[in-house]
Amino acid sequence: MKYEIRKNVREISYKNRMQIKQGCTLEQNNQDPEVIKSFDDKDEALNELKSYNSDICKLSGGAGAYYAVTEYYVEENEYDEDGEWVSGGDVWEFSExxxxxxxxxxxxxxxVYSDMESAENALNDYERENEVYLSF
Incomplete structure (x- = not known):
C-alpha cells in the first residue's frame, strides 16, 4: 500500500468559477495527475501534504477568462510486486x-475563504468605502 501526494490541474471557465472548492480538480473525466511523492505511511504523507498549498490563477484566452486550479492531495493505492496498480484511488486529504x-x-x-462562492459572497457583501479584491 502506498500513500501518494498527487498534483492535479483543472481549467474552470469564469462562468463556472463557483465550482472552485477543495477537490474540484477531480471533478473531470480527463485527469492526468502527477505523483509528487510516495510514502509507505499514511501519517507521513498527510504531514508532508501540509507543506503544499492549492493555487488559483486567473487567465484569459480566446474563449474568455478562466481559472487554472492546481491541487495536491494524498491518494491511497495498492501496487503488486512489479509496481503495477492493483486497486485504490481513495483520497484522504486535499491541500488547502x-x-x-x-x-x-x-x-x-x-x-480568508476555502471556496470561490464564499469569497465572492464576502466581496459582494462588502459595504465600506475602500476598494476590495480577491487574491489567490
Missing part, C-alpha cells in the same frame, strides 16, 4: 485553498 478578501489601500486581509 486560500482565497483572500483584501482591502486597498492598506492591503489588509479582511477574510
Amino acid at each position: 485553498i486560500k482565497i483572500e478578501l483584501v482591502e486597498k489601500p492598506s492591503y489588509e486581509t479582511l477574510g
Whole structure:
C-alpha cells in the first residue's frame, strides 16, 4: 500500500468559477495527475501534504477568462510486486485553498475563504468605502 501526494490541474471557465472548492480538480473525466511523492505511511504523507498549498490563477484566452486550479492531495493505492496498480484511488486529504478578501489601500486581509462562492459572497457583501479584491 502506498500513500501518494498527487498534483492535479483543472481549467474552470469564469462562468463556472463557483465550482472552485477543495477537490474540484477531480471533478473531470480527463485527469492526468502527477505523483509528487510516495510514502509507505499514511501519517507521513498527510504531514508532508501540509507543506503544499492549492493555487488559483486567473487567465484569459480566446474563449474568455478562466481559472487554472492546481491541487495536491494524498491518494491511497495498492501496487503488486512489479509496481503495477492493483486497486485504490481513495483520497484522504486535499491541500488547502486560500482565497483572500483584501482591502486597498492598506492591503489588509479582511477574510480568508476555502471556496470561490464564499469569497465572492464576502466581496459582494462588502459595504465600506475602500476598494476590495480577491487574491489567490
